Amino acid sequence: MLELDAEHVHNLSKRVKELSGDDVTHCIQCGKCSGGCTVAPDMEEIPSRIMRFIQLNMKERALTSSMVWTCSSCLTCTARCPEGIDIAKVMNVLRMMCLAEGYTPKEKHIHVFNRLFIDMIKKYGRVYELGLMVQNNMMAMTPFRDIGLLPAILKKRKIGLLPHKVKALGEVKELFKKGQTFYKRMKVEGWK
Amino acid sequence: MTESSHHENIELLTYSEVIDVKGFVGNFDVTIRMRPRSVDMSRCTGCGDCLTKCPAKVPSEADQGLGTRRAIYKPFSNAVPNVPVIDRDHCIYFTKGKCQICQKVCKAGAINYEQEETIRTEKFGAIIVATGFSLFDISKYGEYGGGRYKDVITGLQLERMIDPNGPTGGRLVRPSDGKPAKSVVFVQCVGSRDEVKGMAYCSKVCCMYTAKQAILLKDHFPETQSYVFYIDIRATGKNYEEFILRAQREYGVVYLRGRVSKIHDPGDKLEVYGADTLAGESVKINADLVVLASAMVPNPDARDLARMLNIPYDSYGFYSEIHPKLQPVESITRGMFIAGACTFPKDIPDSVMMGSAAAAKVCTLFAADELTVEPKLAEVAVDKCVGCFNCVDVCPYDAIQKDTVSGRNVARVIQTLCQGCGNCASTCRSGALDVKGFTDKAIYAQISAPFEADEEEENAYAGA
Ligand SMILES: Cc1cc2nc3c(=O)[nH]c(=O)nc-3n(C[C@H](O)[C@H](O)[C@H](O)COP(=O)(O)OP(=O)(O)OC[C@H]3O[C@@H](n4cnc5c(N)ncnc54)[C@H](O)[C@@H]3O)c2cc1C
Ligand code: SF4
Ligand code: SF4
Ligand code: SF4
Numbered sequence: 001m002l003e004l005d006a007e008h009v010h011n012l013s014k015r016v017k018e019l020s021g022d023d024v025t026h027c028i029q030c031g032k033c034s035g036g037c038t039v040a041p042d043m044e045e046i047p048s049r050i051m052r053f054i055q056l057n058m059k060e061r062a063l064t065s066s067m068v069w070t071c072s073s074c075l076t077c078t079a080r081c082p083e084g085i086d087i088a089k090v091m092n093v094l095r096m097m098c099l100a101e102g103y104t105p106k107e108k109h110i111h112v113f114n115r116l117f118i119d120m121i122k123k124y125g126r127v128y129e130l131g132l133m134v135q136n137n138m139m140a141m142t143p144f145r146d147i148g149l150l151p152a153i154l155k156k157r158k159i160g161l162l163p164h165k166v167k168a169l170g171e172v173k174e175l176f177k178k179g180q181t182f183y184k185r186m187k188v189e190g191w192k
Numbered sequence: 193m194t195e196s197s198h199h200e201n202i203e204l205l206t207y208s209e210v211i212d213v214k215g216f217v218g219n220f221d222v223t224i225r226m227r228p229r230s231v232d233m234s235r236c237t238g239c240g241d242c243l244t245k246c247p248a249k250v251p252s253e254a255d256q257g258l259g260t261r262r263a264i265y266k267p268f269s270n271a272v273p274n275v276p277v278i279d280r281d282h283c284i285y286f287t288k289g290k291c292q293i294c295q296k297v298c299k300a301g302a303i304n305y306e307q308e309e310t311i312r313t314e315k316f317g318a319i320i321v322a323t324g325f326s327l328f329d330i331s332k333y334g335e336y337g338g339g340r341y342k343d344v345i346t347g348l349q350l351e352r353m354i355d356p357n358g359p360t361g362g363r364l365v366r367p368s369d370g371k372p373a374k375s376v377v378f379v380q381c382v383g384s385r386d387e388v389k390g391m392a393y394c395s396k397v398c399c400m401y402t403a404k405q406a407i408l409l410k411d412h413f414p415e416t417q418s419y420v421f422y423i424d425i426r427a428t429g430k431n432y433e434e435f436i437l438r439a440q441r442e443y444g445v446v447y448l449r450g451r452v453s454k455i456h457d458p459g460d461k462l463e464v465y466g467a468d469t470l471a472g473e474s475v476k477i478n479a480d481l482v483v484l485a486s487a488m489v490p491n492p493d494a495r496d497l498a499r500m501l502n503i504p505y506d507s508y509g510f511y512s513e514i515h516p517k518l519q520p521v522e523s524i525t526r527g528m529f530i531a532g533a534c535t536f537p538k539d540i541p542d543s544v545m546m547g548s549a550a551a552a553k554v555c556t557l558f559a560a561d562e563l564t565v566e567p568k569l570a571e572v573a574v575d576k577c578v579g580c581f582n583c584v585d586v587c588p589y590d591a592i593q594k595d596t597v598s599g600r601n602v603a604r605v606i607q608t609l610c611q612g613c614g615n616c617a618s619t620c621r622s623g624a625l626d627v628k629g630f631t632d633k634a635i636y637a638q639i640s641a642p643f644e645a646d647e648e649e650e651n652a653y654a655g656a
Contacts, residue, residue, distance in 0.1 A: 001473070001474045001475065001476050002468070002471070002473045002474065002475045002476070003475075003476045003477070003478075004419065004446065004475060004476070004477050005375070005417075005477075005478065006374065006375055006416075006417030009417065009446055010444055023441070025440065025441055025444075026441060029449075029470050049470070049471065049472070052468070052470045052471045053471060055446075056446070056448075056468060056471055056473075056475075058471060058473065061471075061473075
């Protein structure tokens with residue numbers, strides 16, 4: 001049962017607004033985001049319900065939902081919301097809060113993939129596909145998954161054997177630094 | 193009200209009641225009972241000295257029982273006229289024979305215990321009925337503790353509480369202990385949209401006044417947090433939807449989509465159990481005050497009044513118009529108009545609109561030199577009428593009167609009242625009544641025509 005009290009009821013929506021700039025209290029629960037969402041049909045909770053969890057300060061439900069991780073950031077919802085809420089961005093913020101506040105991500109593998117992806121961008125300024133595949137398989141403890149596809153992909157030069165760095169890596173690093181400053185300013189504790 | 197009390201063409205008859213209406217459009221004989229105020233209107237200066245000195249205290253009707261008034265009282269601070277009235281059922285002098293304090297304190301010598309009821313009958317050309325509504329009795333909701341829990345009140349009681357001239361001087365308190373109320377839960381549709389305990393209809397105004405009240409609370413008492421349990425929000429007027437959004441966004445009112453199931457009073461705060469179906473979660477809120485938006489229902493005496501005035505009403509007791517779209521302020525009785533919440537729940541703008549429309553209809557009626565009526569009226573063939581007067585009983589418009597012609601009792605149709613429904617014609621045993629254009633003879637001819645044609649055709653075939 002959800003217990004509401006005046007002191008806390010607006011906490012989560014305020015926090016989400018701080019971090020994303022989006023005021024989820026404006027959501028009118030029309031469901032248009034959920035209706036177009038590419039992954040919602042397979043989810044227990046749909047995007048509009050996640051917005052409702054935020055409105056009612058149901059932090060745990062919002063942060064530990066699968067939907068938050070399966071969101072593919074396709075932005076369909078964002079493009080269609082009649083209240084102009086950037087739902088995909090809100091999902092991003094929820095993922096961030098989930099980690100920062102020590103909740104276990106409901107979709108571990110997606111989280112791992114995201115982590116590796118971001119680390120790679122930080123390092124090379126772009127994805128090193130082979131490395132990402134191998135690392136991801138190792139982390140998921142399925143080292144040989146999709147191994148059969150490798151020769152064909154290499155032969156067709158879909159991915160390279162060695163990592164490549166982008167020229168302006170400095171600028172990429174700068175972006176990450178900006179991000180760090182934002183998190184610090186917003187007091188997102190525990191976020192690396 | 194004050195303005196109309198000064199208008200040269202308006203006479204306000206307060207503390208009075210219509211007890212009988214006879215006649216028809218342009219010629220209504222209205223009998224009015226004017227109850228004894230026990231205060232001489234011509235002498236009273238409205239100083240209010242008596243109001244504070246009277247020792248008899250009674251729960252105030254206008255304040256919905258949240259405060260008290262004296263036995264000599266004005267219903268509310270800006271009542272028109274500004275003259276008090278003695279409630280004889282609670283006045284110590286009238287019940288026990290002594291006291292008379294008000295008479296002693298009244299410098300104008302306006303108190304008159306001897307005043308008597310007067311009955312006056314006057315002619316009026318038209319009547320507008322605008323008797324308003326009552327509130328659904330919340331004690332029918334045992335699960336909300338309505339009537340038992342002091343801190344569970346109606347929207348109207350809250351309305352009184354937030355009035356600076358109201359029983360709490362405009363303070364938002366818990367009636368149980370007078371402490372400030374901080375957490376307020378509003379419950380919508382109490383008695384509305386409930387086919388088991390209440391009315392099937394939507395009361396139309398409560399969504400909006402609840403939002404208004406929640407906004408006012410936040411404005412006047414910033415430390416309050418309001419929650420509104422609703423089924424769906426009905427905000428269909430001009431700027432209404434925006435108003436609801438303001439309540440939610442600017443004033444932080446938390447709307448929960450669900451009906452409250454139970455209110456429990458463990459001693460200190462009320463525990464409100466409901467659900468938010470949007471989140472799919474049951475909800476509990478500890479509240480200082482719970483405000484029930486009780487349904488707007490017809491007055492308890494609405495049916496009696498309607499029968500006296502001869503205006504029809506629906507299954508709830510709301511007065512019926514001739515046509516909901518094209519003749520919304522006219523009752524079937526010519527010259528009798530209806531307006532406001534006595535016809536169905538509505539807000540002030542809608543009530544004012546209906547009142548203005550009814551007044552304009554009356555002006556149109558009075559401006560014409562002649563009344564036009566539909567040609568299909570009932571007509572009595574005096575030679576056939578035997579004076580049984582069965583027709584008088586069946587006429588829904590009271591359009592038939594008893595008359596005498598050359599010493600014989602016969603029926604007479606009042607043309608301005610008859611609507612040509614034909615009830616009388618089908619009841620009259622001696623065939624004396626017919627509706628013009630729909631006489632029995634004409635109807636029989638129409639019915640038999642097809643059969644006659646058949647006969648002709650048959651003959652034609654037989655001849656071939
Ligand atoms: C809690 C609450 C809050 C509301 N807030 C708003 C709001 O903010 N805005 C809004 O637009 N609307 C609001 N409304 C709705 C508003 O009250 C009605 O729309 C309005 O009162 C209807 O006006 P009326 O004149 O038809 O009826 P009423 O206001 O009920 O007036 C009828 C009058 O007739 C008198 N009467 C009854 N029977 C007789 C009789 N037999 N003889 C002589 N007199 C008689 C009554 O004493 C009464 O004075 C609210 C309603 C409620 C319950
Ligand atoms: S951005 Fe995420 S939530 Fe929005 S539609 Fe795409 S997958 Fe669904
Ligand atoms: S589309 Fe926008 S307003 Fe509609 S439910 Fe989704 S977030 Fe809320
Ligand atoms: S106006 Fe709103 S609260 Fe009132 S009965 Fe209708 S839906 Fe319910």
